[in-house]
Amino acid sequence: MVKSEIFKYYKNNIILIMNLNIDSTQRTYRFWAPMYDLAHHVQTIWQDSEYRKIVAEKTQVKENDLVLDIGTGTGLTGLEILALEPNATVFGADISEEMLKKAYENIESREATGSFYLLNKNIEQMSFKDNTFDKIVSAYGFGGIPDKEKAFREIVRVGKNGSRIVMLEMCEPPEQMTVKRALHNYMVVPFIKRLWHFENSDLEGLFLKNNVEVEGSEYKGDLILGSSKLVYGTINK
Numbered sequence: 001m002v003k004s005e006i007f008k009y010y011k012n013n014i015i016l017i018m019n020l021n022i023d024s025t026q027r028t029y030r031f032w033a034p035m036y037d038l039a040h041h042v043q044t045i046w047q048d049s050e051y052r053k054i055v056a057e058k059t060q061v062k063e064n065d066l067v068l069d070i071g072t073g074t075g076l077t078g079l080e081i082l083a084l085e086p087n088a089t090v091f092g093a094d095i096s097e098e099m100l101k102k103a104y105e106n107i108e109s110r111e112a113t114g115s116f117y118l119l120n121k122n123i124e125q126m127s128f129k130d131n132t133f134d135k136i137v138s139a140y141g142f143g144g145i146p147d148k149e150k151a152f153r154e155i156v157r158v159g160k161n162g163s164r165i166v167m168l169e170m171c172e173p174p175e176q177m178t179v180k181r182a183l184h185n186y187m188v189v190p191f192i193k194r195l196w197h198f199e200n201s202d203l204e205g206l207f208l209k210n211n212v213e214v215e216g217s218e219y220k221g222d223l224i225l226g227s228s229k230l231v232y233g234t235i236n237k
């Protein structure tokens with residue numbers, strides 16, 4: 001049985017939402033929520049499901065782990081994690097209530113086992129205590145966050161020393177792919193930005209700046225729109 005709950009905004013998050021004008025992200029995902037899963041499958045030529053499985057595997061989830069899924073959206077990454085370890089507990093945090101409602105439907109329809117809590121939260125300011133999570137994951141859940149530096153510091157704060165962080169995000173193609181890189185920067189990014197409210201993240205830079213040891217970095221290219229990078233490592237506090 002999956003326990004699903006949608007928590008209401010915390011007071012301080014409401015203030016933050018207004019200050020940072022996060023409402024445009026919410027508007028974007030209110031629009032996308034009913035068709036997000038299909039649209040993302042099409043955009044990635046159905047590779048997104050495979051990528052989420054890889055993210056889940058790299059998490060190395062264990063029994064009783066508390067896992068934070070950042071920008072959980074429709075909950076598909078959290079579900080992959082529970083498929084690997086039903087005795088873990090996943091906390092899926094997302095700013096969009098409509099995406100979380102879709103996640104709720106996905107959890108119910110897949111009859112997954114395990115505990116999956118859906119939290120209506122802004123990642124830039126979470127109300128979790130320091131050192132709470134054993135694993136932190138994000139599949140395309142970080143690119144839409146306006147202040148990535150602040151959000152990443154917050155992620156490290158709520159992770160335990162030695163916790164694993166696994167993130168998959170849109171990235172620039174490698175330097176030798178000059179043409180693809182130019183297309184990516186001048187055509188794909190402006191388009192994707194409008195479509196998904198999204199932009200590139202320098203994941204490795206953020207890991208290094210915040211004492212997260214990079215253990216792996218894999219380029220995942222050849223999506224119809226955009227390329228992505230899987231970066232994973234361990235928090236050193």
Ligand SMILES: C[S@@+](CC[C@H](N)C(=O)[O-])C[C@H]1O[C@@H](n2cnc3c(N)ncnc32)[C@H](O)[C@@H]1O
Nearest residue numbers: 071072073094095096099122123139140141144
């Ligand atoms: C491209 S979707 C990714 C969804 C999902 N992780 C997946 O694998 O498809 C990005 C998600 O991040 C959420 N998001 C954007 N900014 C956020 C923030 N500051 N705090 C929490 N969630 C945020 C959006 O609402 C959206 O559901």
